[in-house]
Amino acid sequence: MIWSKYNYLFKCNNHYYLYNSLSNGFAELDQDTYNNIKNNANNIEALENDSEIYDFLFKMKAIVNSDQIEFDKIKYVTLRNRFKSNTLHLTINPTLDCNFACPYCFENDHIKNYMTEETEDKIVKFIKNYSNISSVFVTWFGGEPLLAFRCIQSLTHKIEKIGLEYKAGMITNGYLLNKNIICKLKDLRIKSLQITLDGLAAIHDSRRCLKTGGKTFERIISNITLLNELNPDIKVNIRMNIDKTNLEDFVKLYSFIQSKGYKNVYINPAFVEDVDNPNSNPCVFNSAEKAVFIQQLLLEHGLSFSLLYPSNERTECSVRNPTSVVIGPQGELYKCWHDVGNSEMVYGSLDNGITNEKILLDYLIGADPFEDKSCIKCKLLPVCNGGCPHARLQAEKKGLKNAVCPPIKNNLKTFLVLHKKKKTL
Structure with missing residues (x-):
């Protein structure tokens, strides 16, 4: 031993x-x-x-x-999970159109296509070609998917007729949620929603406004309230995109949401990332600054989130899985939703199958932490899972070292002690 x-x-x-x-x-x-x-x-x-x-x-x-045996076990379990094939994970973009004009979002630059019934039928055929799956999980994405609610209804019913176990979630800005849509979410098997709020009204409305310049915060809150009243079983994850321009609003927004007394509504911080310019964007947190922010949340406000202490689940982002596919409104295929709308990152289509194997293989096995010398040596490999594959690939192309390491890596002692301390707060 x-x-x-x-x-x-x-x-x-x-x-x-x-x-x-x-x-x-x-x-x-x-x-x-x-x-x-x-x-x-x-x-x-x-x-x-x-x-x-x-x-x-x-x-x-x-x-x-043996350390080598333990490393091999970690690698085996991770790869076994990476290539599980019993569930088909589809991220479906019924449109790239959006009613918002968020400065950090990609939709502003893209053609506002909407999915046709012909493409819906091709998706159904695409699903049927996966003979080994027993279930389908769909994430509705966009653009703003609720702009294409007709498509969501139509395609859901078509997928249900295949006879596989079916569940769904949605990433939405929440502005178009109304009584009619909320009452139909249960029948559409939508169990969870992710809604972004970037602070309280003043900050949020300056960053997430309508294309016409109109405010959105109050209406989104009203819609979440209505959703919680009519369909409280739906889990709502409120994501706040945090950078140096709005960090002080996170605690204020957290307290505001808590004061509402919602059931099944949760709020979490998400750091804005600039994959293209990770070291030169003055608004984006570096790893050390993320660590300070996480520490302050606990020490000054008693708030603790998953970033403080790792999880030992051997799971990676679903882009590593061959049965995870992102489908654009014209039937184009991507591996990662970061790439939606970028024609250079299309690896195939519903009509023609795989047309760019390099893109596909890069996501499946490229920039692998089990081939990265610094990851292999790292004490946190068993709980890290290598970070975001998209970010890893971008960092590798730019020759950046440790660009996707979690904040805990260089602050392990501090984070562990804080984890113990939070039980006394």
């Missing part, structure tokens, strides 16, 4: 800790145990003399037979 390379043994403010990313276990130690482990980490036989400590370390996966 050996001391795992995925261990992090450390001291902070006269407290002693051990974290292991294989088990995602985190424990506070007494000083004697800490000293015993520290002095004998390279001499496991000495630790065997204390069966209590040895058993604890074994259960925590702090001692293992």
Whole structure:
């Protein structure tokens, strides 16, 4: 048995800790145990003399037979999940049109196509060609998908007739949600909505206004309220895109949403990323600034989110999965929704199948963390999953190192101690 390379043994403010990313276990130690482990980490036989400590370390996966075996197990489980093929994940864009004019969004530059019934029928045929799947999950995306609500209704009913298990979610700006649409969401099997609010009214309306320049915040809030009254089983994830121009509004928006007493409505911070210019955009947070913001949320406001402590689920973004496809309104095929509307990133079509294998293979196996020397050496590999594949590919093209690493990587001690501290807040 050996001391795992995925261990992090450390001291902070006269407290002693051990974290292991294989088990995602985190424990506070007494000083004697800490000293015993520290002095004998390279001499496991000495630790065997204390069966209590040895058993604890074994259960925590702090001692293992081989680091290489553990690495291979992580890789195997990740690849097994990566290539699961029983569920078809479709992101369907019934239109690229949008009623908003958000400065950071791609839709402003694209043709405002709407999906035809002919394309709907091709999607149905496309699904039927997957003989090994047992279920279909659709994410309605755009543009603003509710501008093409007729298509959503029509295509949903066509997919249901195939006879597979079917579920759906939607990413919407929330402005067009009305009583008529809300009452139909359940029949359309839509279980969740993601709605973006970029702060309270003044900030939000300056960033997410109508194309005509009209305000949107109050109407979106009214629509969320109505949705919560009429269909509270639908989960609503409110995403706030955060950069240096609106960071102070997150806590205000969080408190405002909490004051509404909504059921099944959640709000989470999402850092605005500039993949093309990650180190030169003055409005975008770098990794250190993200870490400071996360820390302040907890220490100053008692708010904690998933970015503070990792998860050991061996899951990657669905773009790595061959049964995950993004379909544009004209039947064009993409792997990632970041690419929607970019003709250079189309890898095929419903009519012609795969026409650009390089794009497809880049997403499936390119910029793989299991072939990245820095990832292989990293203590956090078992809980990191490599970050966003789209960002990894872009970083690789630009020769950027560690551009997609999570904020916790360079702040592990601080984040772990804060994770412990949050239980006392």
